[in-house]
Amino acid sequence: MGGDQSIDPNDYARPFQKDIYLPIGGARSSEDRQQTFGVSVDEDLAKTKQKIVKSAFSGIWxxxxxxxxxxSPRTGHxxxxDIENRKVYIGYGMLESGEIVFDLWCLSLNNLQWNMMKISGESITxxxxxxxxxxxxxxxxxxxxxxSTYYSDIHYINLETLQLKFLQTxxxxxxxxxxPIMEVINDKLYIWGGFNGNWxxxxxxxxxxxxxxxxYPQNIIGRANIPSVVYxxxxLAYGGSKSGGLLDIDTQNNIVQIIQTTGPAPPPAxxxxxMVLIQDHLIFFGGRTEFEGSLVYAYNISKRWWFVFHVLPDGQTASLEDGTISDMGLFMIPKFHSFSAVYDANTRTILSFLGEPYLSYPVIHKFEVAEALAYLNLREDMTDILNIAK
Known part of the structure; x- marks a missing residue:
């Protein structure tokens, strides 16, 4: 099938390691963290025998x-x-017991509290x-x-009436x-990839x-269960392949293509x-890989450049012991996959929840990254100015 063939979930490629430390950026200095939290990250660092790469700034987990x-804890949901109303909806999926559920929940981003929505209308499996x-x-x-059945029906839930209806297409x-990958752009719904015994x-x-x-037939072999964003x-999507590169669905020309990138990218498999979009950057983390933990990666869309985005625990609700320190001294967040991930522009925070490992209590992971990206943008602007001056 060639280098772009879809991967076996048990066959993972290693990430490109050259220049793994660059660039370094983040949201708060160590001094700021000591003033904000009851237990400083520096005190937490002192407890570990491993050396950890520290930067002047780090995102906060x-x-x-x-x-x-x-x-209920689940995967496959x-x-x-809903960006305007600051709400996130999740539904369906499989519980740890193997039970497949039919439900709908709403998370308010105003107070991070859940509410169960009662669906009525037509019935689905x-x-x-x-x-x-x-x-x-x-x-x-x-x-x-x-x-053992794959479905192709398309239905919708009206969020005002909570009525479920099938679309007759x-x-x-x-x-x-x-x-599959599925997104809406300009009154059109795009679906690509997925698995039904075939890619x-x-x-x-x-x-x-x-x-x-x-x-529209494509030359790129399909992929399944990878994150995507609208830009x-x-x-744009990433993962699920033996080769690297960013997947790009050009909706103007209805073409699926691979963008070649530079820098230390996440494991392509x-x-x-x-993955979430923050202005001109993608933030990518988590997933099923061969590694014990997960680095957080950032991608500059205009420069087509991946880099490791340094993240440290807040020292109060999360600690170094909750994650992993790599042999290269990089802090890795806990390994989890099949979760929800959104970016809340109001609080400038990435939120993730549900997925595997299944937890007996609800947890929302929060990543403060916006100040870090502002720092990176400033540095990149200065670099561009210097390049122009040469």
């Missing part, structure tokens, strides 16, 4: 446990972010691996898997599958005004990772 009822997208105050849901319908490579596009499907008129 902390945890929070909501006091509200919360969804969908996640939808509970499933895992369904994908969803937010569109005009509705959640559009496609595909999934349950009891025409055209070249997409084949059944689980865990699906065609790009399916649904016009949400006419409800007609179009199909302008492009859908990573599955079920998290």
């Amino acid at each position: 902390s945890t929070f446990s909501p006091s509200s009822i919360a969804p 969908f996640t939808v972010h 509970p499933r895992t691996g369904a994908k969803a997208a937010f569109y005009k105050n509705s959640i559009i849901i496609f595909g999934g898997f349950a009891d 025409t055209g070249n319908l997409p084949v059944p599958r689980s865990s 699906i490579s065609d790009l399916s596009v649904l016009d949400l005004q006419t409800l007609e499907w179009s199909n 302008g008129k492009h859908i 990573a599955l079920a990772s998290g």
Whole structure:
């Protein structure tokens, strides 16, 4: 199949290690952290026998446990972010017991409390691996898997009425599958990849005004269970391949292509990772890999450049012992996969929750990264000025 063939989940490639330390950036200096938290990160560092690479600035990782009822721990659920109303919706998926569930939960980003939503309307088969997208105050849901069956139905939940209805569409319908890439751009729904016993490579596009499907064959072999974001008129995704490069779905031309990148990239074979967009950067972390922990990576979209984004625990809700220190002295957050990940622009924080390992109590991981990116942007602007002056 060539270098871009989709990967066996048990076959992982190692990340490119050259220049692993560059660039270094973050949100708070060590002195700032000592003033903010009851237990300083420096005191925590003193307790470990391993040397850890320290930078002038580091993103801050902390945890929070909501006091509200919360969804059962699960994988294979969908996640939808209503940015305007600062709400995150999750639903469906598989519990640790193997039970497949049909439910809908809402996390308010105002107070980080959960609320269970009662769905009514048409009936569907509970499933895992369904994908969803937010569109005009509705959640559009496609595909999934349950009891040896892959699904291709498309339905939506109206968030005002909580009524579930099937969409009656025409055209070249997409084949059944689980865990594809799915995003909405300009009244069109894009679906690519996924798995149904085969890796699906065609790009399916649904016009949400006419409800007609179009199909566009591609040369890139399909991938499944990898994160994606919308960047302008492009859908960017990463992981699930034996080779590197950033996956780019050009929605203007309906072409799926690979962007070659530079810098120390995440493991290309990573599955079920998290990735969010913050201005001109991607932040990538977690996933199923061969490593004990997870580095946090950043990607400069305009420069096509990956780098390790240094993160340290807050010393109060999270400690160095909760993560791993690599042989190179880099702090790695705990290994988890199949989780939800969103960026809240109001608080300038990345939030992640659910996924595996399954926990008996609800935990929300918080990553304060925006000040770090501001520092990096300033440095990159200065670098550009110096390059122009040469």
